[in-house]
Amino acid sequence: MxxxxxxxxxxxxxxxxxxxxxxxxxxxxxxxxxxxxxxxxxxxxxxxxxxxxxxxxxxxxxxxxxxxxxxxxxxxxxxxxxxxxxxxxxxxxxxxxxxxxxxxxxxxxxxxxxxxxxxxxxxxxxxxxxxxxxxxxxxxxxxxxxxxxxxxxxxxxxxxxxxxxxxxxxxxxxxxxxxxxxxxxxxxxxxxxxxxxxxxxxxxxxxxxxxxxxxxxxxxxxxxxxxxxxxxxxxSPFTRRFVGDRNRFIGRITTNAEGESLVETDFATFPLASADFVAERLEDAPATCFVRPADISIGRFGGEHGGVLEFAGTVVAEGLLDERYEVTVDLGGTKLIVHTGNGREFERGESVPIYFEPGDVQVYAGDE
Missing domain, CATH: 3.40.50.300 (P-loop containing nucleotide triphosphate hydrolases)
Structure with a gap:
């Protein structure tokens, strides 16, 4: 046997x-x-x-x-x-x-x-x-x-x-x-x-x-x-960094006057409840955030806002990567990589709007 x-x-x-x-x-x-x-x-x-x-x-x-x-x-x-x-x-x-x-x-x-x-x-x-x-x-x-x-x-x-x-x-x-x-x-x-x-x-x-x-x-x-x-x-935040294509940025979990938990980053603030939080809930603590390049879109968001996070940034790098087109957008200190298949080409220095859903952001306690 x-x-x-x-x-x-x-x-x-x-x-x-x-x-x-x-x-x-x-x-x-x-x-x-x-x-x-x-x-x-x-x-x-x-x-x-x-x-x-x-x-x-x-x-x-x-x-x-x-x-x-x-x-x-x-x-x-x-x-x-x-x-x-x-x-x-x-x-x-x-x-x-x-x-x-x-x-x-x-x-x-x-x-x-x-x-x-x-x-x-x-x-x-x-x-x-x-x-x-x-x-x-x-x-x-x-x-x-x-x-x-x-x-x-x-x-x-x-x-x-x-x-x-x-x-x-x-x-x-x-x-x-x-x-x-x-x-x-x-x-x-x-x-x-x-x-x-x-x-x-x-x-x-x-x-x-x-x-x-x-x-x-x-x-x-x-x-x-x-x-x-x-x-x-x-x-594990290490696994998140090592596995898959992920943008990583550091934030902090805070609480507003209404008692709502927020995630504050250099370029955005959004409710913790709207994100994918992979830990116990904390207050006034550092957080590590991840969002996939494929979950970020380039272009003006056309629907109702509904909590969608929308920003203006500058293209600092771009090019073909395998079968994807990869664009790196600087939001004024934080750089996010975007994967798009829309066929459009962007130029370095070009100003572009990007947006993504808070639910696509995974938030971990700590700043590892």
């Missing part, structure tokens, strides 16, 4: 002198699930992955893979005994070997259930699965970046592990190939029912691939949840 969780990590700690500490990380990856560790460079996500893989020894913590204890309580199994596949950022392809030589390596050196007389057949199966079966006898030095990535995937899957660890596997590919490989990873995961722990700093990859996301900062998990939940209404 398969284990309920492909991976359970409890209290994982790893210190590097006084410079950095991975402090008490808990991670669970369910059967046939993709979980992403998302965070900026240096937050500890790769260190956590290396400890799980067995190539780094943690200072404390318990790690179970496929229901088997692999780290903790006097146990520290080497990587080849953990039934885990690993794809590194740089692919770690041996240049002196052929594609076959690279992919067969785990069958020759790791514990698994594939009999020796099926090695070649198994390698061919997995190469066909990642769609490079015709490259079986090619030298690794002849491969493109995308092909090397597929070889690394094939090598990590050939011994049929229950869990696959991926460390920024798409970061060395160009944008178009990254998009294609995101789809390929999702396809592979569904076809072979392998669980994945996916490390990335790229929020687009994490939100596309993952069933759940753990957001990391300075060696800690600051928030965890499903992608839609984290994107729409995170509880």
């Amino acid at each position: 398969a284990a309920e969780s492909a991976l359970t990590v409890t209290g994982l700690r790893k210190a590097f002198g006084d410079e950095f500490e991975l402090s008490g990380i808990d991670v669970t990856v369910g059967t046939d699930e993709i979980v992403a560790l998302l965070g900026p460079s240096g937050c500890g996500k790769t260190t956590a992955l290396r400890c799980i893989a067995g190539v780094e020894t943690p200072d404390a913590g318990r790690i179970e893979a496929g229901g088997k204890l692999v780290q903790g309580e006097g146990v520290s199994l080497p990587p080849e005994q953990r039934d885990i596949g690993m794809v590194y950022q740089n692919y770690a392809i041996w240049p002196h070997k052929t594609v076959y030589g690279n992919v067969v390596f785990p069958l020759e050196h790791a514990e698994h259930d594939v009999p020796a007389d099926r090695y070649e057949e198994r390698v061919e199966e997995i190469l066909d699965l990642v769609e490079i079966g015709d490259l079986k006898d090619s030298p690794a030095t002849d491969l493109s970046g995308g092909q090397q990535q597929r070889v690394a995937l094939a090598r990590s899957l050939v011994h049929d592990p229950e869990l696959l660890l991926l460390d920024e596997p798409l970061s060395n590919l160009d944008k178009g190939l990254r998009k294609h490989m995101r789809y390929e990873l999702q396809r592979l995961q569904h076809e072979i029912d392998v669980s994945m722990l996916y490390v990335t700093h790229d929020q687009e990859e994490a939100f596309y691939l993952a069933d759940r996301i753990l957001v990391m900062r300075d060696g800690e998990v600051v928030e965890r949840g499903e992608p839609r939940e984290l994107y729409n209404r995170p509880t």
Whole structure:
């Protein structure tokens, strides 16, 4: 019977002198699930992955893979005994070997259930699965970046592990190939029912691939949840800054003579009740506000006012960004980024009106 969780990590700690500490990380990856560790460079996500893989020894913590204890309580199994596949950022392809030589390596050196007389057949199966079966006898030095990535995937899957660890596997590919490989990873995961722990700093990859996301900062998990939940209404201001395109500005929660709570910023004052307030209600306290570029419109508001916030600003930057047109508007000290698809072009120095609904502003207590 398969284990309920492909991976359970409890209290994982790893210190590097006084410079950095991975402090008490808990991670669970369910059967046939993709979980992403998302965070900026240096937050500890790769260190956590290396400890799980067995190539780094943690200072404390318990790690179970496929229901088997692999780290903790006097146990520290080497990587080849953990039934885990690993794809590194740089692919770690041996240049002196052929594609076959690279992919067969785990069958020759790791514990698994594939009999020796099926090695070649198994390698061919997995190469066909990642769609490079015709490259079986090619030298690794002849491969493109995308092909090397597929070889690394094939090598990590050939011994049929229950869990696959991926460390920024798409970061060395160009944008178009990254998009294609995101789809390929999702396809592979569904076809072979392998669980994945996916490390990335790229929020687009994490939100596309993952069933759940753990957001990391300075060696800690600051928030965890499903992608839609984290994107729409995170509880941590750090997550709000890191996830998605967001304008951030600082304000203060005050109370007027009528007892109404207000949010005061450098360029606007609006009722707290009309905003999306993600905290307990406070009085006379700093606040951090966020609004999406897509929720801001350029042009004069044409309907009844109804509490809509409308301002005049100056265009200080503009240009195409992917399939969007991005405009940065200075409101006299506070700059807001606007995404518009109306096809109109703006010039730097041009005066423009912008507006947005207070309900599109998310307000957090504190000025983090």
